[in-house]
């Protein structure tokens with residue numbers, strides 16, 4: 001089997017809190033005297049049964065990430081792992097809601113700490129990082145607009161995008177148009193989760209109302225040939241997370257994952273890990289599975305990484321350096 005570890009990779013879809021190793025969260029819980037035993041299974045892994053339970057476990061784990069120092073440590077730990085898996089350029093979702101609850105002064109402190117963590121990681125491993133500020137959909141449109149506003153009020157060259165994750169079944173994309181307009185007018189790159197838990201209509205709504213150039217997941221577009229054609233026509237880039245989709249039962253198994261069909265249809269697909277410890281995955285494992293189930297090899301992965309770098313929310317010198 002090919003060893004994909006050393007292949008230079010671009011990852012566009014990684015949630016900072018969702019990348020926290022269980023031991024990292026357990027240590028913080030111990031330091032803070034918080035009993036989080038209910039979110040871990042008997043093997044010490046994160047415990048959840050379906051998407052709603054995943055979001056609950058995720059937010060419980062976030063409750064012990066309590067200050068800029070915790071987030072700086074987390075950025076360093078996550079980037080060390082990414083770099084060890086061959087990632088040379090990564091975009092990480094940060095959530096102002098988990099970093100001071102949308103307060104501008106607090107967010108500025110958290111962001112400065114996370115930037116410092118990413119700069120330390122670049123100095124020690126060479127990994128290049130950009131941050132995507134992210135609204136949490138089930139916290140509602142007001143919180144999303146507030147998150148967008150604090151994001152544009154505290155600009156930083158390393159923070160280049162705005163996105164939205166969370167419970168896709170909550171409201172519709174149009175309800176979040178104001179948040180995306182605030183971020184888009186400030187020149188941030190835009191992406192939103194859609195077509196993961198909900199079907200192709202959610203992808204269409206997101207394209208109609210949020211002005212995104214990329215979609216997080218988007219894989220359920222495959223259920224509607226017209227939506228696939230629309231993605232091809234617009235050149236929308238999908239941040240696909242196959243292992244996440246298998247773990248969350250968005251698809252039955254690896255063989256039925258639509259990533260190869262979408263790519264063959266002309267959709268721009270990329271590969272990321274979403275929340276690796278929750279889904280027992282990493283970038284090397286994703287590549288191994290794609291090679292095993294779809295016969296992808298070096299030329300395919302190089303092409304996928306080129307698509308990702310071309311869609312990255314970064315300046316041209318950075319893009320050229322990573323291509």
Ligand code: ADE
Pocket residue numbers: 015018165166167168193196244274275
């Ligand atoms: N937040 C973290 N991971 C997510 C996912 N897979 N879908 C929606 N929101 C998320």
Ligand code: ZN
Pocket residue numbers: 013015165193216274
């Ligand atoms: Zn995600």
